[in-house]
Amino acid sequence: MTDTSVYTFGLDTFGDRNADASGTPLSHAQTIRNVVEEGVFAEQAGVDFFGIGEHHTDYFPMPAGDVALAAIAARTSRIRLGSAVTVLSSDDPVRVFQRYSTLNAISSGRAEVILGRGSSIESFPLFGYDLADYEKLFDEKATLFAELLKGGPVTWEGKTRPALLNQDVVPHSESGPIPTWIGVGGNPESVIRAARLGFGLALAIIGGNPARFAPYSELFRRALEKFGRGPLPVLMHAPGHVAATDEQAKAEFWPRYRDIFTLVAAERGFANPTGDRFEWESGPDGALFVGSPETVARKIASNLRALGATRFDLKYGMPGMTHDSLLTGIELYGREVIPRVRELLATEAAAV
Amino acid sequence: MEARQWQDRYPDGQRGRLGILGAGHIGPVVARLALGAGYPVDIAASGDPEDIALITELIVPGARPRWASDAAADADIVVLAMPLHRFLDVDPGLLSGKLVVDAMNYWPASDGRLPLFEDPVSEDPVSEDGAFEDGTGASSSEIVARRLAGSRVVKALNHIGYHELEDQARPAGAKDRKAAGVAGDDPGAVEAIARLVDQIGYDPARVGGLAAGRILQPGGPVFGVTLNLPEFERVVQEHARSLT
Numbered sequence: 001m002t003d004t005s006v007y008t009f010g011l012d013t014f015g016d017r018n019a020d021a022s023g024t025p026l027s028h029a030q031t032i033r034n035v036v037e038e039g040v041f042a043e044q045a046g047v048d049f050f051g052i053g054e055h056h057t058d059y060f061p062m063p064a065g066d067v068a069l070a071a072i073a074a075r076t077s078r079i080r081l082g083s084a085v086t087v088l089s090s091d092d093p094v095r096v097f098q099r100y101s102t103l104n105a106i107s108s109g110r111a112e113v114i115l116g117r118g119s120s121i122e123s124f125p126l127f128g129y130d131l132a133d134y135e136k137l138f139d140e141k142a143t144l145f146a147e148l149l150k151g152g153p154v155t156w157e158g159k160t161r162p163a164l165l166n167q168d169v170v171p172h173s174e175s176g177p178i179p180t181w182i183g184v185g186g187n188p189e190s191v192i193r194a195a196r197l198g199f200g201l202a203l204a205i206i207g208g209n210p211a212r213f214a215p216y217s218e219l220f221r222r223a224l225e226k227f228g229r230g231p232l233p234v235l236m237h238a239p240g241h242v243a244a245t246d247e248q249a250k251a252e253f254w255p256r257y258r259d260i261f262t263l264v265a266a267e268r269g270f271a272n273p274t275g276d277r278f279e280w281e282s283g284p285d286g287a288l289f290v291g292s293p294e295t296v297a298r299k300i301a302s303n304l305r306a307l308g309a310t311r312f313d314l315k316y317g318m319p320g321m322t323h324d325s326l327l328t329g330i331e332l333y334g335r336e337v338i339p340r341v342r343e344l345l346a347t348e349a350a351a352v
Numbered sequence: 353m354e355a356r357q358w359q360d361r362y363p364d365g366q367r368g369r370l371g372i373l374g375a376g377h378i379g380p381v382v383a384r385l386a387l388g389a390g391y392p393v394d395i396a397a398s399g400d401p402e403d404i405a406l407i408t409e410l411i412v413p414g415a416r417p418r419w420a421s422d423a424a425a426d427a428d429i430v431v432l433a434m435p436l437h438r439f440l441d442v443d444p445g446l447l448s449g450k451l452v453v454d455a456m457n458y459w460p461a462s463d464g465r466l467p468l469f470e471d472p473v474s475e476d477p478v479s480e481d482g483a484f485e486d487g488t489g490a491s492s493s494e495i496v497a498r499r500l501a502g503s504r505v506v507k508a509l510n511h512i513g514y515h516e517l518e519d520q521a522r523p524a525g526a527k528d529r530k531a532a533g534v535a536g537d538d539p540g541a542v543e544a545i546a547r548l549v550d551q552i553g554y555d556p557a558r559v560g561g562l563a564a565g566r567i568l569q570p571g572g573p574v575f576g577v578t579l580n581l582p583e584f585e586r587v588v589q590e591h592a593r594s595l596t
Binding site: 121124130131132133134135185186187188189191192207208209212215216218219222223226265267268269270271274 | 375376377380397403404406407410411435437459460461462463464465466513514515516518519569570571572573574575576577
């Protein structure tokens, strides 16, 4: 058997607003308390990482995920905790560094950060940024964030925030730089940026065949070499839901997926999701990890192998699902999917 | 690439050089499909080709990384595949006399607002059959075409998501082949791009002039969906009826 300890497995949430069994939405506050319970439970179920993505909407009421992560940190001892993602462009890199350094202190070195945009755009008008400046904001702020992670006094000048002159930014880390990733949704120029700054590559895959990203992993590896850096890991993030059977998982997930994508389609001007497309995305070649533990485990194993990735983060659930079905999904993911993926990867490696 | 085997319907002489401006989301996808269909392809980002040499080698093998000005100068067909706000930095003179595919979208909900594209008055708000007069302003491609007065502009390859464009490409005649819309005011230009669309794996759906191209835009009835040709035509007709 091959050592599969190199692989790690996470869960991500956007603070998807829960509903009760009758479909009535729970309050934002109750949803946030449920997310904290889910994070604590994820550790008990054997999950390696719990991530919270920044969103600012009624159906993803989670603008301050680091606060929820701190609550989880206080009640756990092993699980790693991070953002998934932090919308750095509309934030201050110094404050992001301070918040996650504080989380790192509370959790005794378990904090991580994934920088990116995700599908979250609401923060731009909220904080007075222009979406058209997205790239410039991200590039400059990610560069400053990389400087802050080094830990010493920082001297920096740019156009998107006031300059820093030999500035000591606290709290200092006692465990080295916080592991940081850049979330990439398909733009190869973002892969190069991650390599240039020395961040891990987080491939956020929400549609289409994930295996098409395999050349991105190679691009990342080659770009790291070009920039004179050592190897850094590749993470795959994708949405889904685990239940006892494929049928049950789809029955719980699809109506809520349909509802939220119908809403987003109307907001952003694209066509409504179709059942046919959902079936394809849930099948062996698609990007949705919805099904029984065996179905989801096989799909994760084949995709990790195809992408040369060592970490998989499942963005579990959808707005409108119940806390109970999410907890069941977390339990199945931790107790059945993760061990089964390790087994599949070890068997495959041994068979080679 | 498997695309090669389905593209024997046109003589090689009809596959001119593509110059793709944009190495982000959609540019490399169009480049790969075009290479698979036998087109020679140059690709450019906003800066030095050296910056995209690795991307080209690994993500678009077979294409040449170029400066944008060189890619445009040598191209028979230029594909605009950059974010729309970056288009405003392009010198229209570079594209003068060229056949230009506008694969960009004005998508304020995703990319922010651009005053130029908020133009409330279309110079040509009615397509030939009047079907698409819906009281809104110019289509984004009409505004692009106004800036590129010396070019022949065709709107295409903008309405199928970049992550689906490759997965859904099929050889001509495949029963699960999908349609991709083409809109333009110059019939010869439209035919050339319809041929490109066909060769890279889609049934071309000619929807009318650039004004009619708004049905391919965000908010239009076929944006973000992949339909076969009869479905596509039905949806377009239903949309036209809903506006009258």
